[in-house]
Amino acid sequence: MRKAFLSKKRWITILVLILVVSNIQITTFAEESIPTSNFVVEDELKVNESGAVWTAFDNQEHRQVYYSPKMDGKAQAISQSFGIRERPVVGGNLVVWLENRHEARGLGIYDLYAYDLETKEERKITVNNEWNGSVTTDGRYIAWIEEETRIVNLYDWQTKLTTQIGKGNNPVVAKGKLAYENNGRNQILLFQPMDHSTKTLLTVPTGRYLSGFQFNGDWLLYLSNKQAFDYKLSLQKADGTSGPLFESGTEFVSVLGSMVYSSLNKEYAVFQVFSSEKKHTIVIDLDTGQAKPLNIPGDRETILGIQGDSLYYSQEKQGVQTLSISKTLESLTGEDPLLPKVSTNSNLNPTPAPSRTNHDADQLIVALDGKNISFQVNPVVEDGSSMVQFRPLFEAMGMSIEWQEENQTIIGAKGKFRIELKLGDKTALVNGKTMDLPVAPHTINGSTMVPLRFVAESTGRSVYWVASYTEKEVHISRTIASDLFDDLYSDNLVYLGETLNGVPNGQGTYTKNGRLRYEGQFVNGAMEGSGSVYQNGKIFYKGELKDNLPNGQGKLYELGLYVGQFVNGLRHGIGKYYENNGALIYSGQFTEDTETGKGTLYESNGTRYVGDVIMGIREGLAEVYDQDGDLQYKGRYAGNHPVLKGTQLTYMAMLLYAQAGKDTKANAMFEEAKKSANQGMVPYYMIAETYISLNNADKSNEYIQVGLSKDANDPILNAYLALTYALQNKPDQAKVQMDKAKTLGLKKAEVWDERLKAMIE
Incomplete structure (x- = not known):
């Protein structure tokens, strides 16, 4: 008797299959190519100064990690064992990737592995994690986030110790430093592993939201937007004090809302800008600050990375290509609105990052509208409240000050606004109204200390801690x-x-x-x-x-x-x-005052995003509906984009449409997948798997027969036909058909036999 089910485990099975079989073959480079016939997930190809890494299927259909130091045709297999591998990165001598060595359909247990190119040592960094994301390395440190908790982790290859930094997004390790997005605070923070100190590198201007960034240890290239539109790309020094060297995005120029159209290395920043008439790929020389266009034909390309003077990019149906940046730079005459206006000052940033002055390691930093307040007596935290010297705070907020010695009372005033605080008294008067204080004002080293949050919020300002490893920074901002x-x-x-x-x-x-x-x-x-x-x-x-x-x-x-x-x-x-x-x-x-929580974002094309939102950014679990209200994506978003890419999204939509009985739309996704480069018979496998999982033998058989008419000796399609017979309660015919698939060269026959057995028992 056949077993029909679409349980949580089965759902994960299908998603794993999507990740495994949806792939694109690397095609010819401009000069030389990696000589391999394996299928490669092009979205996972990463190039930087340390080399290039990607995943591809070996002759046994195991997904392995490959490395090439200069993309010169010489590829090294980093992994060679049974399993599924994804998202490789390289930095220094380390190659790091996610791996499921069980390869049990539906288990979904991925751990983090690393390999030292010099010593040939491989290590398992995490144990039995459901999923990790945003993996990065600089050759000594490895950083990642736990998808469920959003905790940023940092592993030291030398000491073999892992440090949990705190909640965040998109960690990037470079030159022994870790930059990451402050979860929900619209900032980029810098963590120093050597002393475990944290400081703010960037606070995105009020009204804009951080959408992603790149970091090379010295520079930040970051994307920000207003709501779900109006993207701007900015470049600035990663010192916590400088404003942007340039900002792209004007009323004439648009920037796509993804960092895959940009790249940053130690010499150059490369990105794309668009107008209604044309597109340029712009390069910024980080030494001179000069901006020039690169001559790359075509409408749009995904930037894969920069290695020295070579830029690697991919275009649809043209594969991976490379060019020499210095040899292809153009000089433009006259004004070109697509070129960014480069500046050497920081006045471009309407809300600059807090200025930095020398301070003790344990000092609490207080910033008002992006500018640090200087205190003669260091702020302290008492009973959960930040206590600060009253005079510098009142003066920074534009209030006049009066000290009444006889009753030990501080009075701050601005126009008709008046706040009164008395030493040792846990009540205050705000415009004549009595209010409770968390901590009574008192003196430290002869200076009067007052509760920071109470004073700031009494004037209508917002106060929040900068989330960091040490939590030593607080920001005060204007509001309505x-x-x-x-x-x-x-x-x-x-x-x-x-x-x-x-x-x-x-x-x-x-x-x-x-x-x-x-x-x-x-x-x-x-x-x-x-x-x-x-x-x-x-x-x-x-x-x-x-x-x-x-x-x-x-x-x-x-x-x-x-x-x-x-x-x-x-x-x-x-x-x-x-x-x-x-x-x-x-x-x-x-x-x-921010779009944070559960919500729905409505796109101009009629589609809807329904799920987790952080400060206007799609971040977390979500569902996406098409113009007709039909579900086309279900899963995680990170940095405003789905974690699935390219044909993976197409197969996801095909599955969801079929599950909802929208066969016409499922077929449209099938046809779209067939148009993708180097997919071969994979679309037929996917649609067969989809309808078999939904117990729809007729639809499965319909697509299998079309596929077999193209290649009657395809072993996988013949195996799927055997599963279809099992659904039709034809066990004997199913077994004969599976044997035929084996004679045609079916790989992993024991896995197929196990599936068939479960369906006919």
Whole structure:
């Protein structure tokens, strides 16, 4: 009796098969090619100063890792055993990859392995991990993230010790340093393995979101965007103080939202920009800062890497090619809007990374709007609260200071805003309202220390820790709330309306310098209830307010339209974000003014991304639906892109469409896969496997017969026909057919026999 099921294990089986058999053959290089007939996953080919690595199937159909020092036709097999290998990288003398040596269909257990090219030593770095991602190495250190926890790990090849750095994304190791994205904080952090110190290399300007980066130890090449559009590529020194050397992306120029169209080595930065009329591949000389276009024909190419002066790239249906950067540089005459405007100053960055000054290793760094605050007495953390010297903080925030010796009280004021804190007292007065403090103000070395978060949030600013190994940095930033506070407590604000006991109460308006600022309800002197806030004569916010800030349901008219929940002036809760033309682009959870949580991103082509979002970036588990609302992708996204690539995505969509009974769409994906370079009979294998897994013997047989009409002696298709007979309750015919497949040269016959046995028992 046949067994029909599509369990979780079976689902994983099919995904593993997608990863294994969807591949592209390396074709001719511009000068020489690797002489192999093996199929290679081109997306996994990586080239850098240490050489090139890729995966390919050997004569026994095992997926092995290969290495070539100069892509000169001489390939070395790094692995030779039974198993499945993926995502190889090379750095220094180390080649690192993910491997499933069990190769048991559906187990999905991948561990990290490394091989020393000099000593020939192989090591297993991790044990029984379900999945690791973003693997990188510089020859001594190996970094990766655990996909489930998003924990960044760093392994030292010399000491054999692994350090867990903290939550993050996209780690990159170079020159003994680790750069990685600060999870959810829109920053790039630098971890120094020698002293376990962490500092911020980059904070992406307000309103933009980090989409990916490359790091060579000295430079950062990073991609940022607004919402799900308006990408900008920037290059800057990786010192934590410099602004961008250049930024590409203007009203005339667009940048694709993926780092696969760029590369960075010790000499050059290479990337692509587009306009409605043409495309250029641009190269920046890191020594001179000069930007020039490379003459590469074609519409678009994936940059595989740079080795010395050689750029390696791939174009659809043309395979991997190379060129000499120095020999193909062009000089352009006149102004070309595609060339980036290169600058040697840091004024291009509207929100620069915090400036750095010498400080003790244990000192807490405090940055206000990207600029460090200098304290004579180091900040300290007490009972979970950061305590800082009050005078430098108040002055940096633009407040005047008064010290009342008789009652030991500090008073900070800006316009009508007033905050009072008393030494030893765990309550404070903010505009006459009593509020509790987490820690009472006190003195250290003769200086008065106050709770940082309380003071900053009292003015409407946001405060957050920079997540790092040592957690020694905190940032204070402006928000809508702080802008409102500046207006509300200025000396130029005029009230007109109903009052009670001499304060605004009921319906009224605020005007500033003769222009309407607020119109709506007041309660006991505060904006509270329903109202509208205006900015430069135009409505800025309309909805519910409490304690002078948007709280509850409302609409925010800024860079489009937000409709949803607010907490203390920030978009927080469930909401929707629309473009200026009224098109819905995001719906879901907002956290502290960012699109973070579970949500839906709506593309202009009608497709939808539904899943995890971090600061507007697709990151985590998700489902993608086509224009008709049919599921076409289900799995993980990393850095705004699905982890599957190329024909892997096509086969995934084929499987999902077939599972949903959308056979016409499944067939369209089958036809698309057939058009891909060097797929051979793989599309027939995949569609047969798909319908067999769904217990649809008729559809499976339909495609198998078409495939056999092209190659009647294909052993794999004959084996699939045997499985189809098993589904049709024809056990004897199935066994005869499987024997025929073996006589035709079927590899791994014992695996096929086991499948057939499970289906007919």
